[in-house]
Structures are given as structure tokens and as C-alpha cells.
Amino acid sequence: MSRGGSFDGQGFTCLRAIQISPRIEAALLILILVAFLSVSLLLIREKAPFIDDSIHIPAGYSYLLTHDFRLNQEHPPLIKLLSGLGVWATHARFPFDSPGWQQAATPRDPEDGMQKIAGAFFQMNADKFAQIVLYAKLPMLLIPLLLLLLVWWFTRQLFGSVAALIATLLTATEPNIIGNSIVVQNDVAAAFSLLLFVAALKKFLSQSRAIDALLLGTALGLGLITKYSLVPLLPACVLIVIVHCSKQLIRNSRSWIRVASQFCLIFLVAYFILISSYAFQIKRIDADVSATIASWLYLTGTSAAIFEKLLVHVPLWLPHYFIYGIDMVVQDSREGRTAFLLGRVSETGWWYYFPIAFALKTTIPFLVTSLCGFVWAVVQVFARKRYVLLYVLVPVICFLGLSMTSHMDIGVRHILPIFPLLAIASSGVICAAAQRLSQYRNALAPGFVLLLFVLPNLLISIFSYPNYLTYFSPLAGGSSAGWTKLSDSNVETGQEVKPLARYLLAHGENRVTGMLIGGEFLNYYGVGFLEFPGWDIPDEPDDEDVESDSDSHGDEPNPTAAQTTEDTSSEEVQTKYVAIGAWYFAEVDLTGKQEEIIDIYRNQKPEAMIGNSIFVFRKR
Numbered sequence: 159m160s161r162g163g164s165f166d167g168q169g170f171t172c173l174r175a176i177q178i179s180p181r182i183e184a185a186l187l188i189l190i191l192v193a194f195l196s197v198s199l200l201l202i203r204e205k206a207p208f209i210d211d212s213i214h215i216p217a218g219y220s221y222l223l224t225h226d227f228r229l230n231q232e233h234p235p236l237i238k239l240l241s242g243l244g245v246w247a248t249h250a251r252f253p254f255d256s257p258g259w260q261q262a263a264t265p266r267d268p269e270d271g272m273q274k275i276a277g278a279f280f281q282m283n284a285d286k287f288a289q290i291v292l293y294a295k296l297p298m299l300l301i302p303l304l305l306l307l308l309v310w311w312f313t314r315q316l317f318g319s320v321a322a323l324i325a326t327l328l329t330a331t332e333p334n335i336i337g338n339s340i341v342v343q344n345d346v347a348a349a350f351s352l353l354l355f356v357a358a359l360k361k362f363l364s365q366s367r368a369i370d371a372l373l374l375g376t377a378l379g380l381g382l383i384t385k386y387s388l389v390p391l392l393p394a395c396v397l398i399v400i401v402h403c404s405k406q407l408i409r410n411s412r413s414w415i416r417v418a419s420q421f422c423l424i425f426l427v428a429y430f431i432l433i434s435s436y437a438f439q440i441k442r443i444d445a446d447v448s449a450t451i452a453s454w455l456y457l458t459g460t461s462a463a464i465f466e467k468l469l470v471h472v473p474l475w476l477p478h479y480f481i482y483g484i485d486m487v488v489q490d491s492r493e494g495r496t497a498f499l500l501g502r503v504s505e506t507g508w509w510y511y512f513p514i515a516f517a518l519k520t521t522i523p524f525l526v527t528s529l530c531g532f533v534w535a536v537v538q539v540f541a542r543k544r545y546v547l548l549y550v551l552v553p554v555i556c557f558l559g560l561s562m563t564s565h566m567d568i569g570v571r572h573i574l575p576i577f578p579l580l581a582i583a584s585s586g587v588i589c590a591a592a593q594r595l596s597q598y599r600n601a602l603a604p605g606f607v608l609l610l611f612v613l614p615n616l617l618i619s620i621f622s623y624p625n626y627l628t629y630f631s632p633l634a635g636g637s638s639a640g641w642t643k644l645s646d647s648n649v650e651t652g653q654e655v656k657p658l659a660r661y662l663l664a665h666g667e668n669r670v671t672g673m674l675i676g677g678e679f680l681n682y683y684g685v686g687f688l689e690f691p692g693w694d695i696p697d698e699p700d701d702e703d704v705e706s707d708s709d710s711h712g713d714e715p716n717p718t719a720a721q722t723t724e725d726t727s728s729e730e731v732q733t734k735y736v737a738i739g740a741w742y743f744a745e746v747d748l749t750g751k752q753e754e755i756i757d758i759y760r761n762q763k764p765e766a767m768i769g770n771s772i773f774v775f776r777k778r
Contacts, residue, residue, distance in 0.1 A: 183319045187310055187326065191303060194330045194339075197623065198302070201340050202295050204624045206683070209652035209676050211241075213272050214342040215294045216252070216279040218242030223252055225437040227479045228262040230272055232486045233344060235435050236383045237298070241342045244293035248286055253278035265482050277678070287682045295340050302339040305350040305578060306330055312357045313582045316546060317589055324612055325585035329578050331619035332524055337626030338571055345574040348385040352553060352575040355381055355391055360549050363402055366412070368420065374399075375424040379431025382480075386487045387572070390560065392428075399424060436477035443469055443476065450485050494565025496747040498645035503746055507567030512558065515570040518634040518643055523614040524584070525631065531583030534590065547583075554579050569647030588612070627651055628770035637770040641740035649740045652676025654769035658737060659683035661768060667734050673755075674739030674772055688733065690755045735765075736775040743773055 178186075207215075217229040218238030227235060253259070256278040258271025283290055309329050314322035329335055338346050358377040362370040378395050381388040403421055406412040433440050443451075448469040452462045497507040499514065517525055535551050538544040554576045561573050588611050622629050622637070628649055630640030641649045655676045662670055662685050669686040673693060680687040738759060745753050764773040 178319055178323075180319075183323065186323050190323070190326055190330050191306060194306060194336070195299060195303065197336060198299050198339050201336070201624055201626070202292060204657070205340070205653040206656035206676060206679055207291050207652060208341040208343065208627075208647075211291070211294070211342045212276045212280065212652075212676075212679070214238045215241050215245060215290065216276055217272065218294075218342075219245040219250065219279075220252060220275075221437075222246055225439070227436055227439065227477070229275065231265070231479050231482050232490075234383045234385060234480070234483065236380070237301075237342060237344045237347050239435070240297040240300075241294040244295070244297045245290055248283075248289050248293050250279075250283045250286055250290055253282050265478070280679075280682070284682065294342055298340060298342060298346075301347045301350055302335065305335075305346060305353070308350060308353050308357065309578050309581060312353065313585055315357075315360075316550075316582070317586050321585040321589045324588055324608065325578075325581045327612055328524060328527065328581040328584055328615060331615045332520065332577060332581070333619060333622055333626040333629035334519060334570060334574060335577060336619065337629070338574060343571070344385045345571040348381075348388055349575040349578050351377065351381040351384045351388055352391075352557065353578050355388075355395075356549050356553055356579075359395070359398065360546075362424075363398075366402070366406070366420065368423065371420040371423045372427060375427030376431065378424065379428035382428065382432050383435040386484050387557075387560070388575075389484060390556075394556075395424070432480065433475075433477060436479060439479075440475040440477050443472060443474055445470060447476075447478075447481050450481060454484070454488050491564040491566050495568065497567035498744060498746045499567065500643055504567075506565045509562050511567035512561050512570065512573050515644055515648065516573065518631055518640070519570040519629065519648060520631060521615050521618045521629075522631055522633070523611055523618070524581075525633075527584035527588060527611050528580040531580060531585070531587040534587040535583045538586075547586075550579050550583050554583075570644075571647060584611075625769045627653060630770075638767060640770060641744055645741050645744055645746050650675045650771040652679065654772045655679050656683055658768045658772050658774070659685040661766060661774065662735060665735075669733045670735045670737045671733045671777075672735075672737035672739075673742045673752075674737055675741060677737075677739075693752060693755065695751060734777055736777060737768075738773045738775070740771045740773070 213230055214233070214237065218235070218240070219242040220229050221227055221235055221239055222242045230238065253275060256271070256275050258274030258278070261271035262275070280287060280290075306326050306329060310322045310326040313325040335346065335349075355374075355377040358370070358374040362374045374395070378391055381391045399421060403412075403417045406417050407414055445466065448466040449462075451469060452465050455465070457465050494504075494506040497504050497511065499508060499511055520528070532551070532554070535547040539547050539551065557576050558573060566572070588608065592608060619626075625637060627647070628637055628640065628651075630637045630643070634640050634643045652675045655674070658670075658674075659680055660683075662668065668684060669688065670680070671688045671690060673690055677687040677689075736759065738756065742748065742752075742756055743759075745756055748756070759773070759775050762775055765776045766774040768774060
């Protein structure tokens with residue numbers, strides 16, 4: 159390592175000393191990937207669709223059919239387009255005559271007609287329900303596999319082959335990564351896009367070739383169409399590249415033509431990826447859009463007016479649904495949603511929500527190694543000037559910091575992009591500890607350290623199958639008690655509807671009364687679902703309906719208006735079982751009458767708990 163510090167990772171020669179043969183490395187990497195893929199395929203067969211899947215699947219399919227992006231404006235199109243490619247193979251029909259299709263034409267409408275369209279889409283294709291869900295999810299598996307390969311490659315550049323395999327294994331055995339790998343949702347894809355951007359940025363800053371500029375532009379473009387929480391990568395990239403190019407010009411290490419061409423290449427590639435994902439449906443920034451962008455920056459008065467005038471004169475064309483989507487997320491982030499943490503409910507959340515959720519939702523080995531790895535990386539940067547670890551530290555600090563300022567305190571999956579980076583830091587500290595022990599103890603010490611920190615995570619992932627999204631650490635009292643600490647997609651996602659149907663059918667029952675997320679999909683698994691009688695009757699005539707527990711506004715069918723398969727108005731309808739989802743059992747954001755219905759079962763012992771998220775009671 160040079161005296162002035164290292165940005166290329168060559169300073170970690172001590173970690174690179176722990177090596178294995180290329181053949182063994184390749185065999186172990188393939189084993190990890192095959193095992194991960196096998197578990198993911200089993201999960202698709204085992205679980206019902208995540209409740210967001212019911213929105214994103216038909217939305218993505220409509221994009222391919224029409225090149226119209228009116229549905230589900232709140233999320234960028236990449237993941238939905240991938241799922242739509244799978245649905246395309248099923249030749250499914252689409253309910254363009256649904257009232258929701260016209261309603262969705264209204265921009266910035268959180269509801270945007272998706273509730274009506276989603277129900278109509280699956281009812282219209284009821285005979286293909288299982289096929290549509292399978293084909294929509296299969297393309298999703300490509301994303302986590304690419305993520306694991308990227309974790310291996312990037313860690314190998316930093317610390318060597320053994321650390322690379324450790325980081326890959328830590329990522330592949332993390333329950334939150336496994337559970338979200340089969341979901342038609344953008345969190346795992348955001349983790350991949352963020353890490354790809356970091357890797358591409360490191361490569362560009364170290365070599366600055368045309369191919370590196372092309373890769374960086376590609377990574378930036380993918381980030382923009384993956385998740386709106388990655389949009390801050392754009393101004394960050396602009397600032398970093400400007401500083402880097404300025405240094406090159408000052409040092410005369412590059413000609414201004416070459417520097418300018420690389421700068422343009424980065425952002426032209428990103429721009430092309432962005433507009434092509436929206437089928438080139440773009441328009442120039444007008445007064446309305448400029449005012450919207452000014453509001454994101456908290457500009458008011460004269461400063462806002464000047465900014466808006468300047469922006470209007472910028473010759474830039476953008477997809478209007480891209481602007482609408484960012485604006486919806488910004489407003490949600492500022493206004494917040496009903497949040498639940500450690501038995502408390504808040505409309506605006508808590509600044510410390512995500513750190514606590516991370517501690518409760520990750521395995522203890524992953525939590526310990528993440529904390530140790532983060533501290534170790536900080537020490538390496540400031541004490542030993544190994545600045546290459548800033549590529550790991552800065553994204554974690556910035557992404558987590560931005561998440562903590564948001565009032566959208568919901569599923570821990572929203573900070574999933576920091577998980578691979580923490581796994582990389584963990585691999586560094588594990589190898590450093592193993593190397594240190596091998597110098598002062600004996601040759602078996604490195605193997606002991608690896609087993610101590612890596613094997614437990616592997617065992618936990620094996621014994622947690624198949625309930626990965628509802629996994630909770632012993633710090634939360636275990637998975638069965640997790641619902642008392644957190645809610646939303648941390649606990650109930652609709653995936654347990656299929657296991658619930660299997661349980662009921664095995665006990666000779668094909669109907670159930672209750673309230674749960676995704677209950678309307680029970681019908682596709684041979685079980686009729688009936689809401690509690692009187693569930694939707696408001697406390698007062700002017701009261702609004704209870705809000706959904708969706709992790710993304712307008713993304714999920716309203717759980718308080720779930721479609722029933724039988725007429726519950728008749729008193730003759732009887733069922734032997736009652737099923738209550740964890741969200742409702744925790745009585746988060748319910749009306750007084752709804753709480754009274756749930757309280758009837760408060761002191762009763764459930765006959766079963768399905769997937770740590772659905773309580774099943776036998777009627778007395």
C-alpha cells in the first residue's frame with residue numbers, strides 16, 4: 159500500500175494471502191448459486207404471490223401490450239417489464255374494458271385504478287392463474303443471481319477469493335434476500351443496481367477508459383429505472399464525475415476532448431436507458447414539471463422562481479411518468495404512513511425505525527458481522543488510509559441516512575440495498591480476524607473463524623425454510639413473536655395464503671371467515687374467503703375506510719375491501735375456521751368496530767399459525 163493510502167484495494171495483501179485454488183473457488187461459487195436458485199424455485203411453488211405481485215404483474219404486462227405506462231406510476235418500469243415478459247408467454251388476456259383503465263389515465267393518482275384492474279385481470283385469466291404467477295416470477299430469479307455474482311466479483315477485487323466466497327454466502331443465506339428474490343418487487347434489483355453503480359464508479363475513477371464510462375452510464379441508467387430511491391445517484395454521479403474530470407484537466411493527464419467525451423458518454427447512455435424503458439414517451443420540461451422539481455428541493459419564493467425559469471429553458475426531454483412517480487414517492491416520504499414499531503403506532507414514524515428493524519429482521523450472525531465489518535472498515539479508512547473501503551462505507555451511510563429521514567417507516571426490505579455492502583464488509587473483517595489468529599495461534603484458527611461466523615448463518619437459512627420474509631431474530635423473540643414488534647411486509651405479505659389453503663383443505667374445510675392480506679386469492683387455491691360480518695361498517699357515517707397496510711401507496715389491494723367468494727350478507731353462511739392476519743391481530747390502524755371483532759379472539763389459543771403471519775382459530 160502506498161503511503162498516501164489506497165483506492166484500488168491492493169493494500170489488503172494480508173487478506174489475499176488466504177487463498178484457494180481457482181477450481182475449488184469456481185466449484186463453491188457454482189454450488190452457492192445452484193443452491194440459491196433451487197431454494198428460490200421451491201419458494202415459488204410453496205408460496206402465494208406477494209400482495210404487490212398482484213399489482214405489478216398486470217401493470218408490467220400492460221406496458222408490453224400498449225407501451226402505455228399509466229398503471230402503477232409510483233414505481234419505475236424495469237422489474238414490471240421483466241415480469242411482463244414472462245406473462246407474455248402465457249398469452250393472458252387483459253381487461254382494457256375495466257373502469258380502472260380509464261381511471262388510471264389520471265396522472266399522480268395513487269389509486270390509479272389498479273385495484274379494479276388487478277381483480278379483473280386475474281378473474282379473466284382464472285384458468286391460468288398458477289401459470290401466470292410462475293411465468294411472471296421466473297424472470298425475477300435472474301436479478302438475485304446477478305447480485306450474488308457481482309458481490310463475489312467486487313469482493314474479490316478488494317479482498318481476494320476466500321473473502322469473495324464468504325461475502326457471497328452471507329448474502330445468499332440472508333433470509334431477507336432469499337425471501338425477496340421471488341417477489342415482483344424492486345428491492346433486490348435496487349441492491350444489484352446500487353452495487354453495480356459502486357463497482358462501475360470505482361472502475362471509472364481508477365482507469366477512466368471509454369468502456370468504463372459506458373459501464374458507469376449503464377449502471378446509472380439501470381438505477382434510475384429500478385427504484386426511485388436510487389435517483390439521488392444522478393446528482394451524486396454528476397458531482398463525482400465533474401470533480402474527477404477537473405482533476406484530470408488540471409493535471410493534464412487527459413485531453414479536454416477525451417474528458418468531455420467520457421462525461422457525455424456516461425450521461426447519454428444513462429439517459430438512453432431511461433427514456434427507452436418508457437418506450438421513448440418523453441416531453442420537454444415545462445412550468446408544471448419545473449415547479450414540481452423545485453418542490454423536491456424545498457425551494458420557495460424567489461429562489462424557486464429563478465430555478466424554475468432556468469429549468470424551463472434547459473433543452474431536456476423526460477418521461478412524464480418518471481417525474482410523476484418521483485413526485486409521488488417524495489410526497490409519501492414527507493407525509494408518511496401509519497407505522498408500527500415495538501407495539502407503538504405512529505403516523506409519521508421514527509428516525510430510528512430502520513436500524514431497529516434491521517436488528518430484528520436479520521440473523522444474529524449477519525448482524526454481528528455487519529456491525530464488526532462496518533467498524534473495521536471505518537478504522538481501516540481513518541487509521542490505515544485504506545480509502546478503497548469508502549466505496550463500501552459511503553453508500554451504506556448515505557442510503558441508510560436518507561431512509562432514516564423518510565417518514566415511510568414500513569418494510570425492512572426498503573433498505574435491502576445496503577445488505578450486500580454490509581456482507582462485503584463482513585467478509586473483510588472475518589478474513590482479517592482469521593489471518594490475525596493464524597499468525598499468533600495455529601493453522602486451524604482461520605477455519606475456526608470461518609465456521610464460527612459463516613456456518614451459523616447457513617444453518618439458520620436452512621431451518622427457516624420456507625418462511626424467510628417472516629423471519630425474525632431471537633432479539634425479537636423469534637419469528638412467531640415478530641408480529642408484536644413490526645408489521646407491514648415485515649410480517650404479512652399475502653404469501654401465506656397458499657399454505658393456509660393447504661391447511662384448511664387438509665382439515666376438510668373449503669371456506670374460512672376472517673381478515674388477512676391477500677385473502678381474495680384464496681379462491682384460486684380452492685378455498686372460499688368471507689370477510690367478518692360488519693367489518694366495513696364505519697364507526698360513524700363520515701368516517702373514511704381504513705387504509706391499506708401497503709408498503710407502497712396504491713400498490714396493493716385494499717385489505718379492508720378484499721373480494722369475497724361468497725355472499726356474506728346471509729346469516730346462513732357458516733365456517734368452521736377463522737383466519738386473522740398478523741397486521742389485523744396487532745390492531746394497527748383499525749376502527750373501533752374492527753378492533754371489537756378482533757378482540758373476540760384475543761384471549762383464544764389459535765389452532766395454528768401459518769407462516770408466522772396468519773392465526774387460525776376453530777370456531778367455538
